[in-house]
Amino acid sequence: MRRIENIEVAWIMSEIADLLELKGESIFKIRAYQKAAKVIANLGVDLPVLISEKKLQNVPGIGKAIAGKIEELMATGRINYYENLKAEIPPGLLEIITIPGIGAKMAQKLYHRLGITSIDELEAAVKARKIRELPGMGSKTEMNILRGIEMLRSGVGRTTLGIADAIAGAFTGFLLSLPEVELAGAAGSTRRMKESIGDIDLVVGSGQPDRVIEIFTRRPQVKKVIARGKTKASIVTLMGIRIDLMVVAPDQYWSALHHFTGSKEHNVRIRELAHKKGLKINEYGVFTSDCDVPLPVAGEADIYTHLGLPYIPPELREDLGEIEAAEHGGLPELVEQVDIKGDLHIHSDWSDGVNSIEQIIGKAAEMGYQYAAITDHSKSLAIAKGLSDERLNEQDEYIKSLNRKSENLRILSGIEVDILANGDLDYLDDILAEQDIVVASLHSGFRQDKDKLTGRVISAMKNKHVDIIGHPTGRLLGRRDPYPIDLEAVFEAALKYGTALEINSSPDRLDLNDKYVRQAGGMGVKISINTDAHDIIRMDEIKYGVATARRGWLEKDNVINTMDCGQLLKFLKKKGLTPHP
Ligand SMILES: [Zn+2]
Ligand SMILES: [Zn+2]
Incomplete structure (x- = not known):
């Protein structure tokens, strides 16, 4: 088949x-x-x-x-x-x-x-x-x-990270299944996990490049072969996505992977450093500049070792200070997906999600989580079957009964409460007080001016029950620009009131984006990496949120859902207890 x-x-x-x-x-x-x-x-x-x-x-x-x-x-x-x-x-x-x-x-x-x-x-x-x-x-x-x-x-000709990552993964998996292929991986912006991808770059280590090229260009997903050489090929998939494949000898694989991972700006700096050390670095390897003696490269880390640097993860390779940080021992210890102990923004079939709370629990357990928060929509969002006061209460009771039966996983009862046009929240305080966790989000009134929008979000942050601001800029990649909001003021308020900001992991959102994440993290703002999944399959998208956090230089301690369940519950309670002016 x-x-x-x-x-x-x-x-x-x-x-x-x-x-x-x-x-x-x-x-x-x-x-x-x-x-x-x-x-x-x-x-x-x-x-x-x-x-x-x-x-x-x-x-x-x-x-x-x-x-x-x-x-x-x-x-x-x-x-x-x-x-x-x-x-x-x-x-x-x-x-x-x-x-x-x-x-x-x-x-x-x-x-x-x-x-x-x-x-x-x-x-x-x-x-x-x-x-x-x-x-x-x-x-x-x-x-x-x-x-x-x-x-x-x-964003012309560009695709989201979610699609590029899936396609690159499928092609890499196929290539690795071939007996001719020893090593294979995605390079380029897909590997650096940028939010949008132009072309997908793949690198293969093989002793039979012509065979690999032949098989690759005949894949059924290939709509058009743009170029085809002895060691390189470019194709366009049925979806209109361009894939460039480079085949190198297996011992050149790591150098090629490093080279094609980029970014260009990062590579320029690397070559300069190499030059200063009397070395030459290119896609074929690391060499002494005087007589071209190759140095051993058995992994990407070796390339950095030859330069006297610690390994720099792909997500940081943008020449945005990572080389200086590496030189001075100041690289962050980036948060990893295994650090994530739970997802704090998930929709069930009580509102507009497709799965039952039980199915969500099953998926969360499968992912090794300690906790998962059910945060359905609030009553004003009728289009998404937002929960009335009574329904929310009923859901809380239901979650309590499930928690009595559940041993390893704690279900947090939560809500994604709308921030209304006047800045009020969609439920009264005594209802919010009943929740383990409250995510507050804007879903309407985007056309207000900057002051009004910023004011709405800040007034939500002032509320002692609000733990997280969901998708803080409201953008939808390629479809809706971020609404005009004064993020600097939002970051300051987040610090002042102890409210976390979300990295929404959906590849259509990635909101906050990498740049803002770095700025917020640098100020000490706490971040929550959530999926906002409306379907349990999309709980896997947490990887894109983690990648965005990594591109924003975040460490484990910047992220609240890396805490153990006990610690997290204490953290969530703390806000309610601290008096605010
Ligand atoms: Zn939302
Ligand atoms: Zn949501």
Whole structure:
């Protein structure tokens, strides 16, 4: 059976949904594909396994017709229905609907009325003030379109860390399964765990580069081979992501991995240091500069050892002070995923999550956690089935009963309480006082000005029951800019009132981002690394939050959910006891 990753199948399903929408098909048909995309993206099992066990049609959300198309894709590498749709609809329209704020209806209108089939044509039409003449549109629409194009271009051809990491992991796993391959790994910004990734870089150590290149370029996920040499190849996957593969001799692997991990800025500094020491460093190894004698490199750490430096982890390699810190023994001891003792922001099916509290407990136990907090939405967020006062109370009682039965894992009863437009919280204090943990978040009123937004968050932090501010800037990568908020003031208030700030680990958010994390951590602000998972599979995304913390130079002590359960409960109580002005 040919092998295509689930995430790519999910992507094709969502593209079919988009094409159907552009075609003006029935909403039920569109929703069916959207739903299938979501289900497949979150599936815990590989599709080929389900197909071979004939269980694909039993998966809720995948009907007979869609199952047939997936089987066709797996067997033949293509779906006829999808190819026909693509032939019918100008491909540029698919690109146009990726612009934030432009839906299928507007794209259709732009196409039928003005013949617009690409982003460049759209931009030209805006600049010629043609859009405002269409019914239902105005100069404001033009402005929004321009802003959307700008946003899209700032991340053009880029993908989120979550997708790049999954694809790189799948390819690396496959490459490592080949007898020709000794070593393989992702390099580049994927390895440095940047929030968005342009191309994926893979490095392989093998004595048979031509064989590896041959096999790699024939993978079923490959849509197009851009370049193909004896030791290098570049391809574009079905999802439109570019992967560059470098194959080197196994004894050059670590030097190549280091070189292609970058960043460029970090490498420049490394080469300068090498030069000062009479050494030469490149992707082939470390050499004496006078007679090119190679020095032993049996791991990346050896490269730094030859320079008289301790090992610098990939997440720090940005030339943002890591080399100076390494020279003076000042590198942080970065927090690691094994340090995380629990997740403090999870949604259950009591509000808009998909899993029961029991399923969340099972997953948390599987991850080796000591605790997990159930933080469903509060009552004003009706769209997310926010809990009324009574429902919240009922949930607290239910969690108590579960805790009486649970031996190793403590379930914290919590809430993600909305910070309302006037800065009040969505529950009264006596209700919040009943919670083990309170995450306070903004979910509405983003259009307020900076002072108002900042004031709302700070007034929430002043409340003695609020332990954590959730997703502090509200950004959605590639879709919504952070709201204007004075983070410096927020960091100061966090210190003053003893409130932690969240790193939301969802690859669509990563909020706070690495830069702000470093700033906050440097000031002594406490951080909580949470997933905000609405589905237990996404509790695994904690790794991206940890990576962001590492990119922000955080150590274990900066992060509250590295504490043991007892310590954490004491910490959470402390805030309520300290009087604040
Ligand atoms: Zn939220
Ligand atoms: Zn949430």
